[in-house]
Amino acid sequence: MTMPGPSQIARIFMPPRSAMQSGKGRSQEWMLEFAPGERQDLDPLMGWAGSGDTRGQLRLRFATREEAVAYAEANGLPYEVEEPKPVRIKAKVYADNFRYGRTENWTH
Template sequence: MAGPKQTARIYVPPRSAMQSGKGRQSGWVLEFEPGERQRLDPLMGWSGSGDTRGQVRLHFPTREEAVAYAEANALAYEVEEPKPVRIKAKVYADNFRFGRSENWTH
């Protein structure tokens, strides 16, 4: 049964606040955009929809594998490239540098 054409989103999920390193990154994720609005169930009061594709999250180790899966299954897709992460190195000697603008904290 072919439903309405939905766009798949391929992206790298962000790290949680508890992660600082690059280890255990989960790779790329392919998930579908919502196909219909959620509605309130009159009996239970829960919100939901008849769109079951919204529950699907496929994980891939590389971007190329996720794109190949989408193309093999004739899915319209958009790729979101990850933003580069800049890490400024902290140097202990900066605590004692001349002309330092920050207050001494201890």
């Protein structure tokens, strides 16, 4: 395995939940992925975009941030850690649909 070039820095981050995901499954794990090592070119025959950089396809999952950092350090990979953004959840109360003096219109 060749060592990454100066532009191939491993990125360690916690991926955000998808818009279709309401639960907490797979939302507490950390990922390690590499920045692109070379630009993509169009294949003259098929017209598909591609490159010879196979590290861009690699995504490793870890249970904790410390495990991901330990893996990068054990393999001599330069890395950057992106801390997760705080999630703000506004609690909704069903009873508020029927409260006295509400200003919103009834929608259903």
